[in-house]
Amino acid sequence: MGYVWAGYGITLASLAAYAVWLLRRARSLDRRAR
Amino acid sequence: MWRDALLVAAKDLRIERRSRVALQQVVPFAVLVIVLFAFALDPDRGVLTRAAAGLFWVAVLFSALLAVQRSQAVESAEGVRDAVRLSGLDPAGIFLGKAIAVAAQLVVLEVVLGVGVVLLYDVEVAGIGTLAATMVAATAGLAAAGSLYAALAAGLRVRETLLPLLLLPVVAPVLIAATRASESALSGTSFEVSPGDWLGLLGVFAVVYVAFGLIAYGPLLED
Amino acid sequence: MKRSTTSSGLTISLGIAAAVALAATVTLGLTLPRTVEQAEYSRLIAIHPGIAWTAYTAAVVTALASLLWLLPRTRRPSWDLLAGASAELAALFTALMLVTGSIWGRPTWGVWWVWDARLTLSALMLALLLGYLAIRRVPAEPEVRAKRSAMTALLAVLVVPVNHFAVTWWRTLHQDRSLDLTPEDSLDGAFLGAMALGFLAMTLVYAWLCVHRFRVARLEEAREEAFLADAIEERRREAEAFST
Numbered sequence: 001m002g003y004v005w006a007g008y009g010i011t012l013a014s015l016a017a018y019a020v021w022l023l024r025r026a027r028s029l030d031r032r033a034r
Numbered sequence: 035m036w037r038d039a040l041l042v043a044a045k046d047l048r049i050e051r052r053s054r055v056a057l058q059q060v061v062p063f064a065v066l067v068i069v070l071f072a073f074a075l076d077p078d079r080g081v082l083t084r085a086a087a088g089l090f091w092v093a094v095l096f097s098a099l100l101a102v103q104r105s106q107a108v109e110s111a112e113g114v115r116d117a118v119r120l121s122g123l124d125p126a127g128i129f130l131g132k133a134i135a136v137a138a139q140l141v142v143l144e145v146v147l148g149v150g151v152v153l154l155y156d157v158e159v160a161g162i163g164t165l166a167a168t169m170v171a172a173t174a175g176l177a178a179a180g181s182l183y184a185a186l187a188a189g190l191r192v193r194e195t196l197l198p199l200l201l202l203p204v205v206a207p208v209l210i211a212a213t214r215a216s217e218s219a220l221s222g223t224s225f226e227v228s229p230g231d232w233l234g235l236l237g238v239f240a241v242v243y244v245a246f247g248l249i250a251y252g253p254l255l256e257d
Numbered sequence: 258m259k260r261s262t263t264s265s266g267l268t269i270s271l272g273i274a275a276a277v278a279l280a281a282t283v284t285l286g287l288t289l290p291r292t293v294e295q296a297e298y299s300r301l302i303a304i305h306p307g308i309a310w311t312a313y314t315a316a317v318v319t320a321l322a323s324l325l326w327l328l329p330r331t332r333r334p335s336w337d338l339l340a341g342a343s344a345e346l347a348a349l350f351t352a353l354m355l356v357t358g359s360i361w362g363r364p365t366w367g368v369w370w371v372w373d374a375r376l377t378l379s380a381l382m383l384a385l386l387l388g389y390l391a392i393r394r395v396p397a398e399p400e401v402r403a404k405r406s407a408m409t410a411l412l413a414v415l416v417v418p419v420n421h422f423a424v425t426w427w428r429t430l431h432q433d434r435s436l437d438l439t440p441e442d443s444l445d446g447a448f449l450g451a452m453a454l455g456f457l458a459m460t461l462v463y464a465w466l467c468v469h470r471f472r473v474a475r476l477e478e479a480r481e482e483a484f485l486a487d488a489i490e491e492r493r494r495e496a497e498a499f500s501t
Contacts, residue, residue: 018349029480211423232426242419
Protein backbone atom coordinates (compact mmCIF):
# COMPACT_ATOMS: atom_id res chain seq x y z
CA MET A 1 0.00 0.00 0.00
CA GLY A 2 2.99 2.21 0.54
CA TYR A 3 3.46 2.43 -3.21
CA VAL A 4 -0.08 3.66 -3.65
CA TRP A 5 0.40 6.36 -1.03
CA ALA A 6 3.67 7.32 -2.65
CA GLY A 7 2.04 7.59 -6.06
CA TYR A 8 -0.85 9.71 -4.90
CA GLY A 9 1.35 11.72 -2.59
CA ILE A 10 3.96 12.63 -5.18
CA THR A 11 1.26 13.56 -7.68
CA LEU A 12 -0.62 15.84 -5.34
CA ALA A 13 2.54 17.34 -3.87
CA SER A 14 4.02 18.13 -7.29
CA LEU A 15 0.84 19.70 -8.59
CA ALA A 16 0.41 21.71 -5.42
CA ALA A 17 4.02 22.89 -5.44
CA TYR A 18 3.76 24.01 -9.04
CA ALA A 19 0.49 25.79 -8.39
CA VAL A 20 1.92 27.60 -5.39
CA TRP A 21 5.01 28.63 -7.32
CA LEU A 22 2.89 29.86 -10.19
CA LEU A 23 0.53 31.92 -8.06
CA ARG A 24 3.38 33.47 -6.12
CA ARG A 25 5.08 34.44 -9.34
CA ALA A 26 1.87 36.05 -10.51
CA ARG A 27 1.65 37.98 -7.26
CA SER A 28 5.24 39.21 -7.46
CA LEU A 29 4.76 40.32 -11.06
CA ASP A 30 1.68 42.19 -9.96
CA ARG A 31 3.54 43.96 -7.22
CA ARG A 32 6.23 45.14 -9.59
CA ALA A 33 3.75 46.35 -12.13
CA ARG A 34 2.05 48.62 -9.65
CA MET B 35 19.89 26.03 -55.43
CA TRP B 36 22.13 23.11 -56.35
CA ARG B 37 24.79 25.42 -57.63
CA ASP B 38 24.76 27.37 -54.38
CA ALA B 39 24.79 24.13 -52.42
CA LEU B 40 27.88 22.86 -54.18
CA LEU B 41 29.55 26.24 -53.75
CA VAL B 42 28.92 26.21 -50.01
CA ALA B 43 29.88 22.56 -49.65
CA ALA B 44 33.13 23.17 -51.50
CA LYS B 45 33.83 26.18 -49.32
CA ASP B 46 33.25 24.24 -46.11
CA LEU B 47 35.35 21.32 -47.27
CA ARG B 48 38.12 23.65 -48.34
CA ILE B 49 38.07 25.25 -44.88
CA GLU B 50 38.31 21.79 -43.41
CA ARG B 51 41.21 20.88 -45.68
CA ARG B 52 43.11 23.95 -44.50
CA SER B 53 42.23 23.84 -40.82
CA ARG B 54 41.99 20.07 -40.49
CA VAL B 55 39.77 20.34 -37.45
CA ALA B 56 37.72 17.28 -38.32
CA LEU B 57 40.76 15.24 -39.17
CA GLN B 58 42.84 16.22 -36.18
CA GLN B 59 40.19 16.58 -33.53
CA VAL B 60 36.92 14.89 -34.35
CA VAL B 61 38.28 11.64 -35.69
CA PRO B 62 40.69 11.13 -32.77
CA PHE B 63 37.82 11.95 -30.44
CA ALA B 64 35.70 9.24 -32.03
CA VAL B 65 38.50 6.71 -31.80
CA LEU B 66 39.01 7.69 -28.18
CA VAL B 67 35.34 7.03 -27.47
CA ILE B 68 35.66 3.56 -28.99
CA VAL B 69 38.69 2.89 -26.84
CA LEU B 70 36.95 4.19 -23.72
CA PHE B 71 34.06 1.85 -24.34
CA ALA B 72 36.54 -0.99 -24.35
CA PHE B 73 37.84 0.18 -20.98
CA ALA B 74 34.38 0.60 -19.54
CA LEU B 75 33.02 -2.72 -20.65
CA ASP B 76 34.30 -6.11 -19.84
CA PRO B 77 37.38 -6.61 -22.01
CA ASP B 78 36.00 -10.06 -22.50
CA ARG B 79 35.60 -9.70 -26.20
CA GLY B 80 32.20 -11.27 -26.16
CA VAL B 81 30.53 -8.19 -24.76
CA LEU B 82 32.30 -5.76 -27.06
CA THR B 83 31.64 -7.86 -30.11
CA ARG B 84 27.96 -8.15 -29.33
CA ALA B 85 27.63 -4.44 -28.62
CA ALA B 86 29.88 -3.30 -31.46
CA ALA B 87 27.18 -1.90 -33.72
CA GLY B 88 25.58 0.15 -30.96
CA LEU B 89 28.88 1.48 -29.64
CA PHE B 90 29.93 2.42 -33.14
CA TRP B 91 26.82 4.48 -33.75
CA VAL B 92 26.96 6.14 -30.33
CA ALA B 93 30.49 7.26 -31.15
CA VAL B 94 29.27 8.52 -34.52
CA LEU B 95 26.45 10.46 -32.83
CA PHE B 96 28.81 12.24 -30.46
CA SER B 97 31.18 13.00 -33.31
CA ALA B 98 28.31 14.33 -35.39
CA LEU B 99 27.60 16.82 -32.59
CA LEU B 100 31.12 18.13 -32.86
CA ALA B 101 31.12 18.18 -36.65
CA VAL B 102 27.86 20.08 -36.80
CA GLN B 103 28.88 22.59 -34.16
CA ARG B 104 32.11 23.20 -36.04
CA SER B 105 30.17 23.65 -39.26
CA GLN B 106 27.98 26.28 -37.61
CA ALA B 107 30.91 27.98 -35.86
CA VAL B 108 32.42 28.70 -39.25
CA GLU B 109 29.33 30.77 -40.04
CA SER B 110 29.44 32.68 -36.77
CA ALA B 111 32.87 34.19 -37.32
CA GLU B 112 33.20 37.96 -37.57
CA GLY B 113 31.20 39.45 -40.36
CA VAL B 114 30.43 36.12 -41.99
CA ARG B 115 26.68 36.28 -41.37
CA ASP B 116 26.33 39.63 -43.07
CA ALA B 117 28.55 38.54 -45.93
CA VAL B 118 26.41 35.47 -46.45
CA ARG B 119 23.24 37.51 -46.42
CA LEU B 120 24.63 39.99 -48.92
CA SER B 121 25.96 37.27 -51.17
CA GLY B 122 22.52 36.48 -52.49
CA LEU B 123 22.98 32.78 -52.03
CA ASP B 124 19.81 30.74 -51.83
CA PRO B 125 19.34 29.83 -48.13
CA ALA B 126 18.08 26.40 -49.06
CA GLY B 127 21.28 25.93 -51.02
CA ILE B 128 23.35 27.07 -48.06
CA PHE B 129 21.63 24.53 -45.86
CA LEU B 130 22.12 21.77 -48.40
CA GLY B 131 25.75 22.68 -48.93
CA LYS B 132 26.57 22.71 -45.25
CA ALA B 133 24.75 19.42 -44.72
CA ILE B 134 26.60 17.84 -47.62
CA ALA B 135 29.93 18.98 -46.22
CA VAL B 136 29.10 17.60 -42.79
CA ALA B 137 27.87 14.35 -44.34
CA ALA B 138 31.11 13.96 -46.29
CA GLN B 139 33.18 14.41 -43.16
CA LEU B 140 30.98 11.99 -41.26
CA VAL B 141 31.28 9.32 -43.93
CA VAL B 142 35.04 9.52 -43.79
CA LEU B 143 34.84 9.30 -40.02
CA GLU B 144 32.55 6.29 -40.19
CA VAL B 145 34.88 4.42 -42.48
CA VAL B 146 37.83 5.05 -40.19
CA LEU B 147 35.79 4.20 -37.13
CA GLY B 148 34.37 1.12 -38.81
CA VAL B 149 37.81 -0.23 -39.47
CA GLY B 150 38.72 0.53 -35.88
CA VAL B 151 35.70 -1.31 -34.53
CA VAL B 152 36.33 -4.34 -36.73
CA LEU B 153 39.88 -4.50 -35.48
CA LEU B 154 39.44 -3.59 -31.83
CA TYR B 155 36.17 -5.34 -31.13
CA ASP B 156 36.87 -8.48 -33.09
CA VAL B 157 33.92 -8.16 -35.38
CA GLU B 158 33.10 -10.03 -38.54
CA VAL B 159 31.30 -8.29 -41.35
CA ALA B 160 28.81 -10.42 -43.23
CA GLY B 161 26.85 -7.86 -45.22
CA ILE B 162 29.00 -4.99 -46.38
CA GLY B 163 26.27 -3.75 -48.71
CA THR B 164 23.82 -3.34 -45.87
CA LEU B 165 26.45 -1.57 -43.82
CA ALA B 166 27.21 0.84 -46.62
CA ALA B 167 23.54 1.58 -47.21
CA THR B 168 23.00 2.10 -43.50
CA MET B 169 25.89 4.51 -43.30
CA VAL B 170 24.61 6.54 -46.21
CA ALA B 171 21.03 6.73 -44.96
CA ALA B 172 21.92 7.41 -41.35
CA THR B 173 24.55 10.00 -42.23
CA ALA B 174 22.15 11.89 -44.45
CA GLY B 175 19.67 12.17 -41.60
CA LEU B 176 22.31 13.09 -39.04
CA ALA B 177 23.85 15.75 -41.24
CA ALA B 178 20.50 17.29 -42.13
CA ALA B 179 19.05 17.27 -38.62
CA GLY B 180 22.35 18.37 -37.10
CA SER B 181 22.81 21.29 -39.49
CA LEU B 182 19.24 22.39 -38.90
CA TYR B 183 19.44 22.31 -35.12
CA ALA B 184 22.86 23.91 -35.13
CA ALA B 185 21.33 26.81 -37.03
CA LEU B 186 18.42 26.92 -34.59
CA ALA B 187 20.78 27.21 -31.68
CA ALA B 188 23.18 29.52 -33.48
CA GLY B 189 23.91 32.91 -32.04
CA LEU B 190 22.49 31.89 -28.69
CA ARG B 191 25.08 32.08 -26.00
CA VAL B 192 24.57 28.64 -24.45
CA ARG B 193 24.89 26.96 -27.81
CA GLU B 194 27.44 24.32 -26.78
CA THR B 195 25.29 22.79 -24.08
CA LEU B 196 21.99 23.47 -25.80
CA LEU B 197 22.71 21.66 -29.03
CA PRO B 198 23.28 18.18 -27.54
CA LEU B 199 20.12 18.52 -25.45
CA LEU B 200 18.13 19.47 -28.54
CA LEU B 201 19.69 17.12 -31.04
CA LEU B 202 20.26 13.84 -29.22
CA PRO B 203 16.61 13.00 -28.45
CA VAL B 204 15.76 13.87 -32.02
CA VAL B 205 18.33 11.50 -33.53
CA ALA B 206 17.51 8.67 -31.12
CA PRO B 207 15.50 6.84 -33.82
CA VAL B 208 18.53 7.08 -36.12
CA LEU B 209 20.60 5.39 -33.45
CA ILE B 210 18.02 2.65 -33.00
CA ALA B 211 17.53 2.04 -36.71
CA ALA B 212 21.18 2.26 -37.72
CA THR B 213 22.26 -0.09 -34.95
CA ARG B 214 19.65 -2.69 -35.78
CA ALA B 215 20.46 -2.57 -39.48
CA SER B 216 24.18 -2.81 -38.77
CA GLU B 217 23.68 -5.69 -36.39
CA SER B 218 22.04 -7.74 -39.07
CA ALA B 219 24.94 -6.93 -41.37
CA LEU B 220 27.44 -8.05 -38.77
CA SER B 221 25.83 -11.26 -37.70
CA GLY B 222 24.36 -12.14 -41.05
CA THR B 223 21.02 -12.91 -39.46
CA SER B 224 18.08 -10.61 -39.18
CA PHE B 225 15.27 -10.63 -36.71
CA GLU B 226 11.60 -9.90 -37.06
CA VAL B 227 12.22 -6.49 -38.52
CA SER B 228 14.22 -6.69 -41.72
CA PRO B 229 17.12 -4.33 -42.35
CA GLY B 230 15.15 -3.02 -45.27
CA ASP B 231 12.52 -1.68 -42.89
CA TRP B 232 15.16 0.01 -40.77
CA LEU B 233 16.75 1.53 -43.84
CA GLY B 234 13.35 2.76 -44.88
CA LEU B 235 12.94 4.45 -41.53
CA LEU B 236 16.34 6.09 -41.86
CA GLY B 237 15.34 7.27 -45.30
CA VAL B 238 12.10 8.79 -44.02
CA PHE B 239 13.99 10.56 -41.27
CA ALA B 240 16.48 11.97 -43.72
CA VAL B 241 13.78 13.16 -46.13
CA VAL B 242 11.82 14.86 -43.36
CA TYR B 243 14.81 16.75 -42.06
CA VAL B 244 16.19 17.72 -45.42
CA ALA B 245 12.77 19.04 -46.41
CA PHE B 246 12.34 20.98 -43.19
CA GLY B 247 15.84 22.38 -43.49
CA LEU B 248 15.27 23.58 -47.03
CA ILE B 249 12.12 25.40 -45.94
CA ALA B 250 13.23 26.73 -42.58
CA TYR B 251 16.82 27.79 -43.22
CA GLY B 252 15.84 31.01 -44.93
CA PRO B 253 13.69 32.32 -42.09
CA LEU B 254 16.33 31.27 -39.61
CA LEU B 255 19.04 33.25 -41.38
CA GLU B 256 16.93 36.36 -41.30
CA ASP B 257 17.42 36.93 -37.60
CA MET C 258 -6.78 39.20 0.20
CA LYS C 259 -6.19 40.98 -3.04
CA ARG C 260 -6.57 38.84 -6.13
CA SER C 261 -3.69 38.72 -8.54
CA THR C 262 -4.33 39.81 -12.10
CA THR C 263 -3.92 36.30 -13.39
CA SER C 264 -7.02 35.41 -11.44
CA SER C 265 -10.47 35.81 -12.92
CA GLY C 266 -13.92 34.37 -12.97
CA LEU C 267 -12.67 31.71 -15.35
CA THR C 268 -9.79 30.60 -13.18
CA ILE C 269 -11.84 30.56 -10.04
CA SER C 270 -14.49 28.34 -11.59
CA LEU C 271 -11.86 26.12 -13.16
CA GLY C 272 -9.96 25.97 -9.92
CA ILE C 273 -12.95 24.95 -7.87
CA ALA C 274 -14.01 22.36 -10.43
CA ALA C 275 -10.49 20.99 -10.57
CA ALA C 276 -10.18 20.81 -6.82
CA VAL C 277 -13.51 19.05 -6.45
CA ALA C 278 -12.79 16.58 -9.23
CA LEU C 279 -9.32 15.90 -7.87
CA ALA C 280 -10.61 15.32 -4.36
CA ALA C 281 -13.29 12.99 -5.67
CA THR C 282 -10.73 11.11 -7.76
CA VAL C 283 -8.39 10.63 -4.84
CA THR C 284 -11.17 9.52 -2.52
CA LEU C 285 -12.64 7.14 -5.05
CA GLY C 286 -9.26 5.87 -6.10
CA LEU C 287 -7.98 5.12 -2.64
CA THR C 288 -11.11 3.20 -1.75
CA LEU C 289 -11.20 0.98 -4.80
CA PRO C 290 -11.39 -2.72 -4.00
CA ARG C 291 -8.32 -4.88 -4.22
CA THR C 292 -7.90 -6.95 -7.35
CA VAL C 293 -6.71 -10.48 -7.78
CA GLU C 294 -3.86 -9.56 -10.09
CA GLN C 295 -2.48 -6.50 -8.40
CA ALA C 296 -3.82 -6.40 -4.84
CA GLU C 297 -4.24 -2.75 -3.97
CA TYR C 298 -1.80 -1.38 -6.55
CA SER C 299 -4.47 -1.12 -9.18
CA ARG C 300 -5.75 1.90 -7.21
CA LEU C 301 -3.22 3.91 -9.16
CA ILE C 302 -5.55 3.52 -12.12
CA ALA C 303 -7.36 6.60 -10.88
CA ILE C 304 -4.44 8.93 -11.48
CA HIS C 305 -1.85 7.42 -13.82
CA PRO C 306 -3.88 7.14 -17.07
CA GLY C 307 -5.37 10.59 -16.45
CA ILE C 308 -1.93 12.09 -16.02
CA ALA C 309 -0.74 10.39 -19.22
CA TRP C 310 -3.71 11.65 -21.21
CA THR C 311 -3.18 15.17 -19.91
CA ALA C 312 0.51 15.06 -20.76
CA TYR C 313 -0.28 14.18 -24.37
CA THR C 314 -2.99 16.80 -24.56
CA ALA C 315 -0.66 19.48 -23.27
CA ALA C 316 1.96 18.49 -25.83
CA VAL C 317 -0.62 18.65 -28.62
CA VAL C 318 -1.67 22.12 -27.46
CA THR C 319 1.94 23.24 -27.65
CA ALA C 320 2.28 21.81 -31.13
CA LEU C 321 -0.93 23.43 -32.40
CA ALA C 322 -0.11 26.77 -30.83
CA SER C 323 3.34 26.66 -32.41
CA LEU C 324 1.83 25.91 -35.80
CA LEU C 325 -0.64 28.77 -35.44
CA TRP C 326 2.18 31.12 -34.57
CA LEU C 327 4.27 30.02 -37.56
CA LEU C 328 1.49 30.49 -40.10
CA PRO C 329 1.62 34.15 -41.12
CA ARG C 330 -2.13 34.50 -41.28
CA THR C 331 -2.69 33.44 -37.69
CA ARG C 332 0.50 34.75 -36.12
CA ARG C 333 -0.11 36.39 -32.75
CA PRO C 334 2.16 36.62 -29.69
CA SER C 335 -0.53 34.84 -27.64
CA TRP C 336 0.10 31.61 -29.51
CA ASP C 337 3.75 31.68 -28.62
CA LEU C 338 2.96 32.33 -24.97
CA LEU C 339 0.41 29.54 -24.95
CA ALA C 340 2.87 27.13 -26.54
CA GLY C 341 5.40 27.87 -23.84
CA ALA C 342 2.91 27.62 -20.99
CA SER C 343 1.48 24.35 -22.20
CA ALA C 344 4.93 22.88 -22.79
CA GLU C 345 5.92 23.53 -19.21
CA LEU C 346 2.82 21.71 -18.06
CA ALA C 347 3.40 18.92 -20.55
CA ALA C 348 6.84 18.40 -19.09
CA LEU C 349 5.42 18.38 -15.57
CA PHE C 350 2.71 15.87 -16.43
CA THR C 351 5.05 13.70 -18.50
CA ALA C 352 7.48 13.53 -15.62
CA LEU C 353 4.61 12.67 -13.28
CA MET C 354 3.45 10.04 -15.74
CA LEU C 355 6.86 8.42 -15.72
CA VAL C 356 7.10 8.60 -11.94
CA THR C 357 3.62 7.21 -11.23
CA GLY C 358 4.14 4.59 -13.91
CA SER C 359 7.41 3.60 -12.34
CA ILE C 360 5.87 3.47 -8.86
CA TRP C 361 3.03 1.36 -10.20
CA GLY C 362 5.42 -0.87 -12.07
CA ARG C 363 7.72 -1.62 -9.18
CA PRO C 364 5.36 -3.83 -7.16
CA THR C 365 3.57 -5.22 -10.21
CA TRP C 366 6.47 -5.91 -12.56
CA GLY C 367 9.19 -6.07 -9.96
CA VAL C 368 11.32 -3.37 -11.55
CA TRP C 369 11.33 0.43 -11.51
CA TRP C 370 11.71 0.64 -15.25
CA VAL C 371 11.36 -1.48 -18.37
CA TRP C 372 12.48 -0.53 -21.83
CA ASP C 373 9.14 -1.19 -23.41
CA ALA C 374 7.81 0.86 -26.29
CA ARG C 375 5.47 3.06 -24.33
CA LEU C 376 7.84 4.00 -21.53
CA THR C 377 10.72 4.57 -23.91
CA LEU C 378 8.59 6.79 -26.11
CA SER C 379 7.43 8.71 -23.06
CA ALA C 380 10.99 9.23 -21.93
CA LEU C 381 11.89 10.50 -25.40
CA MET C 382 8.93 12.85 -25.31
CA LEU C 383 10.13 14.27 -22.00
CA ALA C 384 13.59 14.79 -23.47
CA LEU C 385 12.10 16.62 -26.46
CA LEU C 386 10.01 18.82 -24.17
CA LEU C 387 12.99 19.70 -22.01
CA GLY C 388 14.91 20.68 -25.13
CA TYR C 389 12.04 22.92 -26.19
CA LEU C 390 11.88 24.55 -22.76
CA ALA C 391 15.63 25.06 -22.82
CA ILE C 392 15.51 26.92 -26.10
CA ARG C 393 12.72 29.11 -24.76
CA ARG C 394 14.87 30.13 -21.81
CA VAL C 395 17.70 31.45 -23.93
CA PRO C 396 17.61 35.24 -23.93
CA ALA C 397 16.64 36.64 -27.31
CA GLU C 398 14.18 39.06 -28.82
CA PRO C 399 10.61 37.81 -28.45
CA GLU C 400 10.19 37.36 -32.21
CA VAL C 401 13.41 35.40 -32.58
CA ARG C 402 12.73 33.27 -29.56
CA ALA C 403 9.17 32.59 -30.67
CA LYS C 404 10.27 31.59 -34.14
CA ARG C 405 12.97 29.23 -32.95
CA SER C 406 10.73 27.72 -30.29
CA ALA C 407 7.92 27.15 -32.75
CA MET C 408 10.28 25.45 -35.19
CA THR C 409 11.71 23.30 -32.42
CA ALA C 410 8.19 22.28 -31.44
CA LEU C 411 7.22 21.33 -34.96
CA LEU C 412 10.43 19.38 -35.48
CA ALA C 413 9.73 17.50 -32.28
CA VAL C 414 6.24 16.69 -33.55
CA LEU C 415 7.63 15.46 -36.87
CA VAL C 416 9.98 13.09 -35.13
CA VAL C 417 7.26 11.52 -32.95
CA PRO C 418 5.92 9.10 -35.60
CA VAL C 419 9.47 8.18 -36.56
CA ASN C 420 10.23 7.56 -32.90
CA HIS C 421 7.07 5.51 -32.62
CA PHE C 422 8.05 3.12 -35.38
CA ALA C 423 11.67 2.92 -34.37
CA VAL C 424 10.96 2.17 -30.74
CA THR C 425 8.02 -0.15 -31.39
CA TRP C 426 9.94 -2.21 -33.93
CA TRP C 427 12.90 -2.22 -31.60
CA ARG C 428 10.88 -3.66 -28.77
CA THR C 429 8.99 -6.25 -30.81
CA LEU C 430 12.16 -8.28 -30.59
CA HIS C 431 11.68 -8.67 -26.87
CA GLN C 432 8.12 -9.67 -26.24
CA ASP C 433 8.66 -11.37 -22.92
CA ARG C 434 7.04 -8.86 -20.63
CA SER C 435 3.37 -8.13 -20.51
CA LEU C 436 3.53 -4.41 -20.48
CA ASP C 437 0.10 -3.33 -19.47
CA LEU C 438 -0.23 -1.82 -16.07
CA THR C 439 -4.00 -2.09 -15.86
CA PRO C 440 -4.87 -5.59 -14.70
CA GLU C 441 -7.42 -7.57 -16.64
CA ASP C 442 -9.85 -8.16 -13.86
CA SER C 443 -10.21 -4.54 -12.90
CA LEU C 444 -11.68 -3.12 -16.06
CA ASP C 445 -15.23 -2.73 -14.89
CA GLY C 446 -17.51 -0.47 -12.94
CA ALA C 447 -15.74 1.30 -10.15
CA PHE C 448 -12.33 1.10 -11.79
CA LEU C 449 -13.43 2.52 -15.08
CA GLY C 450 -15.33 5.20 -13.21
CA ALA C 451 -12.29 6.14 -11.17
CA MET C 452 -10.14 6.26 -14.28
CA ALA C 453 -12.65 8.45 -16.10
CA LEU C 454 -12.88 10.75 -13.12
CA GLY C 455 -9.12 10.91 -13.08
CA PHE C 456 -9.10 11.96 -16.73
CA LEU C 457 -11.54 14.75 -15.94
CA ALA C 458 -9.74 15.90 -12.82
CA MET C 459 -6.29 16.02 -14.44
CA THR C 460 -7.63 17.84 -17.48
CA LEU C 461 -9.27 20.45 -15.28
CA VAL C 462 -6.10 20.86 -13.24
CA TYR C 463 -4.13 21.32 -16.45
CA ALA C 464 -6.60 23.86 -17.78
CA TRP C 465 -6.52 25.86 -14.57
CA LEU C 466 -2.72 25.81 -14.39
CA CYS C 467 -2.42 26.62 -18.08
CA VAL C 468 -4.56 29.74 -17.88
CA HIS C 469 -2.55 31.03 -14.94
CA ARG C 470 0.76 30.12 -16.58
CA PHE C 471 -0.29 31.81 -19.82
CA ARG C 472 -1.23 35.00 -17.97
CA VAL C 473 1.99 34.95 -16.00
CA ALA C 474 3.88 34.66 -19.29
CA ARG C 475 1.93 37.60 -20.65
CA LEU C 476 2.77 39.66 -17.55
CA GLU C 477 6.43 38.81 -17.98
CA GLU C 478 6.36 39.86 -21.62
CA ALA C 479 4.73 43.12 -20.63
CA ARG C 480 7.36 43.66 -17.98
CA GLU C 481 10.15 43.04 -20.50
CA GLU C 482 8.63 45.51 -22.91
CA ALA C 483 8.22 48.04 -20.11
CA PHE C 484 11.89 47.71 -19.16
CA LEU C 485 12.87 48.15 -22.76
CA ALA C 486 10.63 51.18 -23.16
CA ASP C 487 12.06 52.70 -19.97
CA ALA C 488 15.62 52.11 -21.12
CA ILE C 489 14.92 53.73 -24.46
CA GLU C 490 13.25 56.63 -22.72
CA GLU C 491 16.30 57.02 -20.47
CA ARG C 492 18.62 57.13 -23.47
CA ARG C 493 16.41 59.64 -25.19
CA ARG C 494 16.44 61.90 -22.16
CA GLU C 495 20.17 61.62 -21.81
CA ALA C 496 20.61 62.50 -25.45
CA GLU C 497 18.36 65.52 -25.05
CA ALA C 498 20.20 66.63 -21.90
CA PHE C 499 23.46 66.52 -23.82
CA SER C 500 22.22 68.42 -26.82
CA THR C 501 20.70 71.29 -24.85
